Ligand SMILES: Cc1cc2nc3c(=O)[nH]c(=O)nc-3n(C[C@H](O)[C@H](O)[C@H](O)COP(=O)(O)OP(=O)(O)OC[C@H]3O[C@@H](n4cnc5c(N)ncnc54)[C@H](O)[C@@H]3O)c2cc1C
Ligand SMILES: Cc1cc2nc3c(=O)[nH]c(=O)nc-3n(C[C@H](O)[C@H](O)[C@H](O)COP(=O)(O)OP(=O)(O)OC[C@H]3O[C@@H](n4cnc5c(N)ncnc54)[C@H](O)[C@@H]3O)c2cc1C
């Protein structure tokens with residue numbers, strides 16, 4: 001732990017957060033980043049110049065009063081700090097860890113050009129973690145009950161936000177979640193070493209303590225339709241995420257050992273496969289894993305495979321510059337020893353005599369003109385076939401919304417990719433009394449955007465309920 | 469938590485499990501399944517819904533004790549609870565007026581074909597049920613099947629009841645029926661489904677099979693249940709579990725089902741002592 005520097009020689013630079021050393025952490029599932037100490041948190045917070053028109057706030061999708069909470073950290077009044085934070089964000093311990101701060105709040109921080117942006121995410125995490133050590137969280141002020149009932153579909157960040165906001169406004173809220181655990185991607189997707197599951201569990205318990213009713217093992221569209229819920233509830237919010245995995249659609253994809261990222265991560269996280277056989281979801285101990293894709297999901301899969309003792313390789317068709325994953329996670333993966341094959345496109349899986357994948361054939365690519373996404377389009381180089389030996393492949397090339405709810409809810413307008421169409425400002429869908437937000441509307445995006453969408457929808461639902 | 473109302477072995481190695489799961493019971497249709505977890509740290513396994521009662525909110529499952537999770541279910545006592553019963557999942561079996569339908573069931577499929585036969589009968593079909601097992605003492609629910617079938621035909625490996633052999637004798641059975649068969653529906657282990665489809669193919673009788681690949685979520689999220697049907701990849705949990713038996717890539721399905729064979733053996737060995745402890 002770095003010693004707090006004496007005050008006289010005030011250090012203006014951004015404080016680093018200690019991490020487990022790469023050679024240690026690649027063998028365990030414990031959290032990589034260790035968090036600020038009280039001293040470093042205060043030092044970091046003191047750097048904030050409290051801009052009168054703070055640009056950081058403009059770029060936070062849930063509009064946290066950043067200079068406000070940072071000021072209290074600087075003063076060492078953490079209880080006040082967390083209070084301000086929680087006015088706008090019901091999942092600070094999560095956002096402080098997984099928000100892409102470099103493209104959000106911190107991107108626009110005025111200190112960026114000089115000594116480095118204020119580490120807003122780290123301070124947020126610090127406060128949330130501090131609160132967790134202070135016993136039961138304080139129950140916020142609750143509005144008197146209104147007698148109105150809202151059904152929230154999906155226990156991911158979007159659903160949790162809607163539930164948290166509406167319960168405080170006095171409405172009765174029930175969350176219906178398909179899986180046996182709440183949290184959505186926070187539980188079944190993002191691995192333990194980036195987001196400890198206990199943190200998500202704590203946030204869910206907090207909502208429960210506020211009176212949110214939680215029904216797990218309930219698949220809306222199957223166990224009950226949205227229309228049937230509308231008979232009992234005044235409003236429905238759909239926050240069912242983007243859970244349908246894409247595959248490459250190349251030969252050999254159904255060989256054993258070819259996983260979707262969802263399957264691989266679910267076995268590891270939700271079913272605690274890394275504790276097998278104590279938890280009885282079987283997971284193979286692979287020796288040589290290839291992960292296809294370049295986003296956060298791909299990084300998580302590759303780093304998980306590494307921790308299970310495999311040689312782990314990312315295969316990505318563009319170059320390092322175009323990687324959509326957070327830079328911090330790319331660097332973490334590189335430090336830990338994940339091998340990157342850039343400009344490489346898988347074209348075929350090759351199986352052994354028992355139907356297990358043993359090799360993956362790829363083409364090398366070169367970058368051409370920028371495409372619709374503004375990134376340079378990869379073009380295959382003829383005759384550049386390369387074969388990599390593997391005993392597992394994880395396909396992490398994307399997800400789209402699960403059609404289950406759309407298919408069982410007549411009149412719900414859908415976009416091209418099967419996403420539910422909802423108004424950006426209110427979350428209203430084409431159907432009366434149905435709101436939607438998060439990945440099910442935008443396609444796979446981020447935790448904070450899902451929460452932002454949940455916040456707006458909650459506001460609109462509240463207006464509607466008050467008009468009744 | 470879901471209450472276990474009844475759990476007992478009905479014939480050697482095959483168990484009946486009756487659960488209190490009102491939400492599932494309210495919506496269940498023939499051919500659908502539920503995903504069940506026996507313990508908080510246990511895996512999620514798919515099991516067909518063999519019967520249900522929307523009035524008292526109960527769901528009945530028939531399962532074969534084959535591995536670590538079904539072993540845990542087999543150790544459940546009435547009055548205990550299990551953490552997960554989610555469903556009804558998958559598409560219901562298509563029930564139409566076809567004419568004469570052969571409902572074929574083996575092992576757990578004798579149970580799960582029952583509601584299918586019942587619905588087909590109610591829809592006005594002539595229903596002939598064919599059940600298969602190693603020996604006559606392994607049949608169960610014969611009275612139930614009889615009550616919804618125009619005829620009940622047995623096949624036993626050892627010849628102790630009905631035809632001797634296995635589902636391969638289906639062509640003779642069809643011949644002996646002396647009336648056109650308009651549809652065959654098969655529930656049970658993968659071999660039964662595959663062999664059954666093989667024998668109806670030459671006669672071009674539409675054949676529906678209820679596939680049972682490995683599953684995790686049962687909602688289309690993980691893709692582990694993918695099967696190739698008519699050279700297209702389908703997710704059995706959301707596009708099935710019923711498929712055209714003449715279009716299924718059986719070799720692939722059998723291979724995918726074996727995926728975790730070595731891993732499954734580990735808990736089987738390690739969980740024994742623990743379970744003895746629970747029992748005593
Ligand atoms: C591996 C991985 C790593 C990621 N890393 C980051 C990161 O570092 N930073 C970041 O900001 N974002 C990250 N993301 C993206 C982020 O997690 C998602 O954008 C976010 O979780 C979306 O929230 P949501 O509430 O819309 O949906 P989800 O989190 O997907 O939650 C939807 C919930 O609805 C449930 N559900 C679905 N259908 C039904 C139904 N019919 N009935 C009942 N319940 C249903 C699902 O089971 C699920 O629990 C990552 C995603 C993955 C997969
Ligand atoms: C849609 C669907 C419906 C199903 N309905 C039923 C049902 O109603 N009753 C029922 O008993 N099972 C049913 N199954 C199969 C059931 O899910 C598996 O038997 C179960 O997952 C086995 O879990 P386990 O942990 O006990 O065994 P595992 O430890 O997973 O397997 C142990 C060993 O048994 C083998 N095995 C597993 N299942 C079977 C099987 N069905 N037949 C032959 N060998 C097998 C495995 O290959 C493995 O070698 C269904 C499957 C699906 C997909």
Ligand code: SF4
Pocket residue numbers: 059060061062063064066089095096099101104105106120121124448
């Ligand atoms: S929620 Fe995310 S974007 Fe908003 S301040 Fe916190 S870290 Fe920044």
Ligand code: SF4
Pocket residue numbers: 047048049050051054055056057066067070108109110111118120
């Ligand atoms: S922009 Fe940066 S320096 Fe200004 S208030 Fe926000 S965090 Fe503080």
Ligand code: FES
Pocket residue numbers: 682683684685686687688689690691692693694703704705706
């Ligand atoms: S079981 Fe996961 S997609 Fe079918």
